[in-house]
Amino acid sequence: MKTAEYVSLEDQYGANNYHPLDVVISKARGVWVYDVDGRKYLDCLSAYSALNQGHVHPAIQKALIQQAKKVTLTSRAFRNDQLPLFYKELSEMTGYEKVLPMNSGTEAVETALKLARKWAYAVKGIPRHQAEIIVASGNFHGRTISIVSFSSEAQYRDDFGPFTPGFVTVSYGDASEIANAITPNTAAVMLEPIQGEAGVIIPPTGYLGQVKAICQSNNVLFIADEIQTGLGRTGRLFACQYENVRPDIVIIGKALSGGFYPVSAVLADNSLLGLFAPGDHGSTFGGNPLAAAVGRAALKVIRDEHLVERSAELGEYFLSQLRTIKSPHIKEIRGKGLLIGVELNPEAGGARRFCEALMKQRILAKETHQNVIRLAPPLIIDKKTIDWALPRIRKVLRMK
Numbered sequence: 001m002k003t004a005e006y007v008s009l010e011d012q013y014g015a016n017n018y019h020p021l022d023v024v025i026s027k028a029r030g031v032w033v034y035d036v037d038g039r040k041y042l043d044c045l046s047a048y049s050a051l052n053q054g055h056v057h058p059a060i061q062k063a064l065i066q067q068a069k070k071v072t073l074t075s076r077a078f079r080n081d082q083l084p085l086f087y088k089e090l091s092e093m094t095g096y097e098k099v100l101p102m103n104s105g106t107e108a109v110e111t112a113l114k115l116a117r118k119w120a121y122a123v124k125g126i127p128r129h130q131a132e133i134i135v136a137s138g139n140f141h142g143r144t145i146s147i148v149s150f151s152s153e154a155q156y157r158d159d160f161g162p163f164t165p166g167f168v169t170v171s172y173g174d175a176s177e178i179a180n181a182i183t184p185n186t187a188a189v190m191l192e193p194i195q196g197e198a199g200v201i202i203p204p205t206g207y208l209g210q211v212k213a214i215c216q217s218n219n220v221l222f223i224a225d226e227i228q229t230g231l232g233r234t235g236r237l238f239a240c241q242y243e244n245v246r247p248d249i250v251i252i253g254k255a256l257s258g259g260f261y262p263v264s265a266v267l268a269d270n271s272l273l274g275l276f277a278p279g280d281h282g283s284t285f286g287g288n289p290l291a292a293a294v295g296r297a298a299l300k301v302i303r304d305e306h307l308v309e310r311s312a313e314l315g316e317y318f319l320s321q322l323r324t325i326k327s328p329h330i331k332e333i334r335g336k337g338l339l340i341g342v343e344l345n346p347e348a349g350g351a352r353r354f355c356e357a358l359m360k361q362r363i364l365a366k367e368t369h370q371n372v373i374r375l376a377p378p379l380i381i382d383k384k385t386i387d388w389a390l391p392r393i394r395k396v397l398r399m400k
């Protein structure tokens, strides 16, 4: 079958809640993907940063296959021999005492929200069912009803009420708004250190540090959603480390499996994750041996291949080269590590047509919101490949 046939089949039988580019991928290796018509493309999306280690990384693939031959699922009614090692390795790498594994990023966010509420009632002494959690406008934390309850994006929210109460929204990037929004019932502040889905929005320097200090002095938890920014994407293991901030709770997902399998986790110290009692929370698949083995291998690749340092170094190079491109369409180019956003002027006609033109140049990128092209290749990319991509990106950004 050819591209057009796959597209029409998908459109006929699939729900209409995505707007993919019409490239039908059938194979991938490293930073490259191949379509059913034999064309080769550079992946500059990395499945929204789930593929930091690159596609089909051989070491993760090996771990997946080996584990799949042994045992894949035990449920948490029994123990398995992979999970304790995953816990230990993740804890040693991140410096948090405890781990609670889930599957999707969204589930891990829900888990963190439940943990913050439990802490609010059990430790802080907030009257039951009165806890408030402060979030930022422009946030993206997932798509469940509770999470879209505090989305500021009309399309994500408006048709899906009634909503979950207990969330207060402030503007992103202004710590004084958080200070003003805190009440005796505030349990937590939850933020993305860089807002990826909002268009790679980087808050002012000092913001995260100020927020953490405000939280600390008000006995409020600071939760960082590092699902997209974490595990090396921004040139640090966690983007919060740019400001030496250690959140009380960190949420990770995506690259925790290197793109093989949904694996997410909530990280915190014992004083928090020790609050959950048996039965408080759970998931049939969360922490299964296949996920744990894949997670262990994915973390090992990040360590062994120095992906954090690579991201910092190559991100700086990519960003500096992109900034040399002169085009009337460009409003701003910003980024940290290999999480880069090219914001176009409103008159440019929207980022979508540029992504379609990039596809013709054999580069896959996706618009985020109306006017931003996100460039986020796997962290294993090398300078030579960036140099291959740059003239193509330049050509597209300079088109009429």
Ligand code: PLP
Binding pocket: 048, 104, 105, 106, 107, 109, 140, 141, 142, 143, 192, 196, 197, 225, 226, 227, 228, 229, 253, 254
């Ligand atoms: N939080 C952030 C910051 C994200 O970028 C995403 C996904 O893009 C999510 C949460 C949701 O993760 P998932 O799609 O794995 O449920």
